[in-house]
Amino acid sequence: MIVLEQLSKRYRETIAVEGISLRIGRGECVFLVGGSGCGKTTTLKMINRLVEPDRGRVWIDGCDHRSTPPHELRRRIGYGFQQVGLFPHLTVGENIAITPDLLGWPAARQRARAAELLEMVELPPGEFASRATSALSGGQRQRVGLARALAAEPEVLLLDEPFGALDPLTRDRLQRRFQEIRTRLGLTVVFVSHDMSEALLLADRIAVMHEGRLLQVGTPRELLTAPSHPAVAELLATPKRQSEVVDGLLGIRA
Amino acid sequence: MNDQLALLPGYLTAHLQLTLVALFLGAGVSIPLGVAVTRRHRLEGPVLGTAGVVQTIPSLALLAIMVPALAGLASLGIAVRSIGYLPAIIALTLYSVLPILRNTVTGIRGVDAALLEAADGVGMTPGERLRRVELPLAMPVIVAGLRTATVWVVGTATLSTPVGATSLGNFIFTGLQTRNEAAILTGCVAAAGLAVLLDQLIRLVESGLRERRRRRVAAASAVLGLLVAYAGWAALPVAGGGRTITIGSKTFTEQYILSEVLAQWVEAGTGRETRAVQSLGNTVLLDAVVAGDLDVIVDYSGTIWAEHMGRKTLPGREQVLAGATRWLEEEKGLTVVGGLGFQNTYALGMRRAQADALGVRTVSDLAAHASTLSIGADYVFFERAEWTALQQTYGLAFASQRSMDPALMYEAVAAGDVDVISAYSTDGRIAALDLVMLEDDRGVIPPYDAMIIVSARLAREAPDAVAALRRLVGRIDESRMQRMNFSVDDGGLTPAEVARRFLAAEVER
Numbered sequence: 001m002i003v004l005e006q007l008s009k010r011y012r013e014t015i016a017v018e019g020i021s022l023r024i025g026r027g028e029c030v031f032l033v034g035g036s037g038c039g040k041t042t043t044l045k046m047i048n049r050l051v052e053p054d055r056g057r058v059w060i061d062g063c064d065h066r067s068t069p070p071h072e073l074r075r076r077i078g079y080g081f082q083q084v085g086l087f088p089h090l091t092v093g094e095n096i097a098i099t100p101d102l103l104g105w106p107a108a109r110q111r112a113r114a115a116e117l118l119e120m121v122e123l124p125p126g127e128f129a130s131r132a133t134s135a136l137s138g139g140q141r142q143r144v145g146l147a148r149a150l151a152a153e154p155e156v157l158l159l160d161e162p163f164g165a166l167d168p169l170t171r172d173r174l175q176r177r178f179q180e181i182r183t184r185l186g187l188t189v190v191f192v193s194h195d196m197s198e199a200l201l202l203a204d205r206i207a208v209m210h211e212g213r214l215l216q217v218g219t220p221r222e223l224l225t226a227p228s229h230p231a232v233a234e235l236l237a238t239p240k241r242q243s244e245v246v247d248g249l250l251g252i253r254a
Numbered sequence: 255m256n257d258q259l260a261l262l263p264g265y266l267t268a269h270l271q272l273t274l275v276a277l278f279l280g281a282g283v284s285i286p287l288g289v290a291v292t293r294r295h296r297l298e299g300p301v302l303g304t305a306g307v308v309q310t311i312p313s314l315a316l317l318a319i320m321v322p323a324l325a326g327l328a329s330l331g332i333a334v335r336s337i338g339y340l341p342a343i344i345a346l347t348l349y350s351v352l353p354i355l356r357n358t359v360t361g362i363r364g365v366d367a368a369l370l371e372a373a374d375g376v377g378m379t380p381g382e383r384l385r386r387v388e389l390p391l392a393m394p395v396i397v398a399g400l401r402t403a404t405v406w407v408v409g410t411a412t413l414s415t416p417v418g419a420t421s422l423g424n425f426i427f428t429g430l431q432t433r434n435e436a437a438i439l440t441g442c443v444a445a446a447g448l449a450v451l452l453d454q455l456i457r458l459v460e461s462g463l464r465e466r467r468r469r470r471v472a473a474a475s476a477v478l479g480l481l482v483a484y485a486g487w488a489a490l491p492v493a494g495g496g497r498t499i500t501i502g503s504k505t506f507t508e509q510y511i512l513s514e515v516l517a518q519w520v521e522a523g524t525g526r527e528t529r530a531v532q533s534l535g536n537t538v539l540l541d542a543v544v545a546g547d548l549d550v551i552v553d554y555s556g557t558i559w560a561e562h563m564g565r566k567t568l569p570g571r572e573q574v575l576a577g578a579t580r581w582l583e584e585e586k587g588l589t590v591v592g593g594l595g596f597q598n599t600y601a602l603g604m605r606r607a608q609a610d611a612l613g614v615r616t617v618s619d620l621a622a623h624a625s626t627l628s629i630g631a632d633y634v635f636f637e638r639a640e641w642t643a644l645q646q647t648y649g650l651a652f653a654s655q656r657s658m659d660p661a662l663m664y665e666a667v668a669a670g671d672v673d674v675i676s677a678y679s680t681d682g683r684i685a686a687l688d689l690v691m692l693e694d695d696r697g698v699i700p701p702y703d704a705m706i707i708v709s710a711r712l713a714r715e716a717p718d719a720v721a722a723l724r725r726l727v728g729r730i731d732e733s734r735m736q737r738m739n740f741s742v743d744d745g746g747l748t749p750a751e752v753a754r755r756f757l758a759a760e761v762e763r
Contacts, residue, residue, distance in 0.1 A: 050374055075377030085372025089390045089464075099376045148376065 001026050002047065002156065002188065007056035009042050016042040018212040020056070026155075029182060029189040031199040033235065034209035040192045043209070044158050047190060048077045060156070075099050078149030078187075082161040084141045086133040092118075092144055093129035099152040117147035120181060139170040146178065150185075157182070160192040175202060197239045200224075208232045257748050258425065258440040266444055268420040271485045272411045273404070273452070275343055280350030280403055285396065287351075288358025289384065302359065305352040313410040317345040317417050321538050328545055337534065337542040342414035342421070349410055350403035357399025361392025397460040401453050408449040412441065415533045416505065418542065422448070427533035431661050432507050432742045432749065452481075499528045499712065499719055502539050502548040506660055507742050507749070508598060508680055508735065512552045514753035515730075516706070516723065520550075522757060523722030536634060537561075540707075544586050549712040550723065554598060556700030558582065560639040568643070571597075571701035582707060589713040591706040591720060592727035596680060596735045599702045600640060601691040602629075603677035605667060609690045616695040620674070621648040628654040630663050630672035641676075643698040661743075664689070680732060682740020704730075729760070 002024040009017040017039040024030045032040035045051040047058055049070040058065045065073055086095050094101075096117055097110035105113070115125035121143035128140075136144065142162060149157055163171045163178075179202055182189055193199055199206045200220045207217045208231070216228045224240070227233040291298045308316070320341030324334050334340060365388050373383040389396075412423035425441025428434065455478050462470035499520060503513035513530040521528045531548060540562060542548040558578035559565050568574070579590040602617060614620050620627075629652045635641055636657060644650050652674070658666060664683040667675045677684055677691060679702075684691060706723050713720055730738075738756065741747045747755075 048375070050371070070374075071377045071379045071382075073377075074375060079375035081368075081371065081375070083368035083371075085366075085368040085375070087369060087372070087387060087391075102377055102382065152377075 001059075001061060002190070003059040004043070004047070005057045005059065007043065007046055007053045007058070009039075009046065009051060009054050015212045017046070017053075020209075020212075020214055022207055022214065022217065024188060024190060026188055027186045029187075029191060029202060029204045031191045031193055031203040031206045032209055033193055033196060033199050033206055034215075035194065037211075038209040039212040040194075040209050041160055044160055044190055044192045048074050048079055048158055050074075050079075071102075075103055075152055076154055076156070078152070078154040078157040080142075080145045080149040080157070080159045080162045082164040084145035086136075086141060086144060086148075088133055090133070091129065092123075092131045092133060092136070093125075095133060095144060096147045096151050098148065103152055113151055114147075117150055120150075121147045122177065123147075139166050139174065142166060143174065143177075146174075150181070155186075155188060157187050157189045159189065161194070162191075163198070178202070196235050197242070200239055208235060257750075258434075258436050261425070262440060262444060265420060265422050265424055265441075266448070267485065267488045269408070269411055269422045269445070269448065270481060271488065272339070272342055272346060272414060272419060272421055273408050273448070274482055274485050276346035276350055276407050276411070277400070277404055279343070279347040280407070281354055281400060283347070284351045284354035284399075285358050288355045288396075289362065289389075291355075291359050292362040292388075298359070302356065305355050308348050309352040313345075313349060314413045314416075316349060317342060317410075317413055318535060318538075320345045321417055321535070321541065325541050325545060335547045336545055337418035337538055337547045338531075339419050341417045342411070342419035345417075346407050346411055346414065350407050353399040353402040353406065354396065355399075357395045357402075358392065361395030361399075362388050364395065365391045394460060394464060397456060401456050404452045404456060405449045408445060408452065412445050416535045417538060418502075418531055418534050418547070420531075424533060427505060428510060428749070430659065431505055431533075432510065433661065433744070434746075434748070452478075455481075497527075497715070499526055499549045499716065500547075501528060501530050501550045502534050502542060503530060503532045503552075504536055504539055505533045506678075507739050508678070509552065510749035511738050511742060511752050512594070512704070514749045515756050516550055516552070516726070518750075518753050518757050519726055520719050520722050523725070524716070524718045526716065526719060540586075543588060543707060543709045546709050546711040549709050549716075549719075551707050552594065552704050553707055554702035554704055555579075555593075556599065556640075556702040558705075559700055566639060568698060568700050571703070574701050575703050575705070578705070587710045589708040589710070589720065591708055591723045594704040594706060594726065594730045594735075595728040596704055596730055596732040597702045598678050598680040598704060598735070600635065600638075600699055601677050601679050601694070602644075603667065603675050603684060603689040603691050604673060605670070606688045606690050608673060609692070614692065616693040617644065617648050617650070618695050620692055621650050624650050624652050624674075627652055627673040628656070629674040629676070630656050630658050630666050631676035632660040632663065633657050635676040640699050647696050647698045680735040680739055681743070682736045682738075683743055685736065686740060686744055704735075 004020055004022040007017055007020040020043055032043055034040050042051055046053045049065065093111065093114040096114040100110045100113055114129055118125040118128055123140060123143060133141070146162060163174050166174065175198065191202065203220060205217060205219055206223055208215045210231050216223065216232050223232060224236060227236060287301060291301050321336050324341055325336040327334050328336055369387055369391065370383065373387045378386060411421050412426055414421050415423035415427045422441045422445045425437045429437030429441060455474050458474035459471055459478065462474060501513045501516045503509035510532055513532060517528040517530045520526060534542065539548070539551050540553060543551045555575045555578040558581065559574045563578070563581050575593065582588045582590050602620065604614065612623050614623065636655065656672065663675045664681065664687055666672050667689065668687040677689065679691065706726065708720055708723065738752050741752055742749055
């Protein structure tokens with residue numbers, strides 16, 4: 001379980017995050033959504049100490065996360081982001097096994113784990129494990145990024161737009177694959193996205209942020225039926241309208 | 255050409271040692287320094303600024319400045335040698351720092367921010383991030399800097415000859431002075447070849463590592479390793495050998511010949527091993543013999559009197575010789591063995607035809623025409639007391655004056671590029687090019703008796719060598735020295751050959 005307690009972060013005069021409190025239950029998938037600059041990425045990075053909060057605390061399974069050195073904390077928490085950041089001097093397999101390697105797993109176990117994860121993200125290990133990262137397509141890179149985040153068998157996964165910049169078909173396939181994996185492994189996930197449709201599809205709960213503050217936290221249904229703030233309603237307007245158009249085309253009356 | 259090729263292994267080995275040691279030290283300093291700069295941004299300005307300033311110092315000047323700097327340390331009681339290997343290594347190391355340092359900083363800075371975020375995100379410590387991500391990704395850029403440094407250092411190392419470190423520069427310096435094109439060419443080709451070889455080996459290692467070609471890395475590393483091992487092995491002192499007596503020379507033909515003559519003479523007379531250390535800078539020479547870094551030198555009484563003792567007055571030849579001898583022995587603790595039997599004075603020289611046409615016989619005659627004439631002289635002449643004395647006493651004022659290499663001065667006056675030169679009286683080209691030496695009718699140019707000067711250490715440790723040198727006193731008169739000089743400058747002989755002929759002639763006598 002992750003508890004964010006009154007987290008605040010400023011960059012010089014600019015407020016990035018102001019007084020965020022949020023509980024994320026074990027096995028829950030919580031989306032942080034909002035427009036650009038709303039503070040969702042900063043909030044996410046404060047969980048694994050890529051950004052140190054100015055004020056407030058983060059509790060992971062009852063421990064203040066500052067009690068663990070940052071690198072040890074991050075080895076226990078999977079992290080994936082839009083640019084992926086695959087190391088170009090390592091093979092696909094080595095990229096996936098990087099955290100296990102840092103943890104000192106034996107080489108054979110690292111290779112087995114990389115192969116297992118490649119299977120999981122539907123990239124045949126025989127073909128991909130020893131490949132150079134430069135030979136991957138965008139969708140393949142993001143799948144490898146997801147596999148790398150899962151490599152050291154973390155219980156918590158932090159994802160920042162992991163499926164951004166993909167064509168809709170690939171994106172859809174990856175989203176469904178992710179959903180399967182997460183439920184199978186019982187992962188606790190904090191997922192940053194600016195795409196409300198993605199949030200509605202994948203989230204157990206959605207936390208809507210605006211100008212560094214939390215506007216509303218609730219299940220997709222709660223947000224759709226009772227938005228507490230005009231900005232929340234506005235964010236939901238687009239997916240609602242899209243689904244109405246689709247329903248209309250199919251002859252379904254809402 | 256064959257004589258030059260015989261010298262090649264020795265010079266090439268010495269050059270390789272200088273280069274490799276300087277590059278290892280340079281990389282050992284620069285890469286950690288570059289890393290430190292990327293960790294602490296405040297360091298960047300001062301560190302890169304300092305390295306940049308060092309780089310702007312002309313390489314020859316950087317080498318030259320190491321000699322007095324080390325001599326200063328030595329005078330504080332720190333046991334360092336001010337000439338030879340040490341000043342060259344320090345200067346070359348400094349010279350290699352900037353390209354490696356700058357490329358290390360640029361390479362590390364150039365690593366994509368997303369990769370740094372990924373490195374942190376997967377749980378690397380700052381050290382792991384540096385070793386596993388930043389350095390490997392910056393490596394091609396760092397290696398490019400190392401290659402630049404390699405080419406620079408191989409080239410610059412040729413300039414370490416005047417500070418007493420043997421290198422391929424010995425070919426170039428002696429070749430230039432003795433008009434030996436084969437020597438110059440050998441030095442140039444060997445230096446260029448060495449630069450290309452080292453550069454390509456480093457390139458192969460780097461590209462092999464990057465592309466994960468094990469065999470390429472192994473092969474190129476093996477060749478580099480062999481070179482390093484060979485250079486190290488060659489640097490080991492030969493066990494059981496006695497101490498080699500070193501004989502220094504300045505950068506002109508007469509000095510090369512005399513250093514060879516003295517070396518062969520002592521070797522023949524005592525059976526001790528000797529070595530001529532050639533092409534040393536003018537002031538380096540005396541400092542080195544005082545410091546005991548050289549054992550024997552030949553210097554000139556007028557040079558000691560005017561340059562080292564700073565005397566402005568000019569008594570007669572005998573008084574200058576006696577004064578210089580006393581100063582060297584009492585102030586500097588050296589042993590003056592005696593005069594070789596000739597002087598090599600400065601003399602103003604002109605083409606005979608022009609001198610006749612103008613009716614110039616003496617320096618006084620010249621003064622009347624000087625305003626329409628030009629003068630060329632060696633690098634130090636215009637700084638010397640006798641030039642000031644000539645200008646003041648005779649009222650000499652030339653239309654133009656230029657400094658040039660002594661080896662080129664004679665050709666320049668013969669070709670009419672300049673009208674008057676600061677000739678050396680023992681130079682064989684005066685007669686060969688039909689030049690006249692103008693009489694110093696008011697006696698302002700000091701006498702320059704060639705004196706054999708020996709370090710305190712040699713006098714103490716090898717009295718037999720000093721005794722052998724004493725037998726050379728008075729053996730070489732002016733015309734003999736002129737003939738020997740000319741057989742190198744124009745006769746195509748090497749200084750060593752001329753020295754062998756001298757010894758053979760002396761044995762017959």
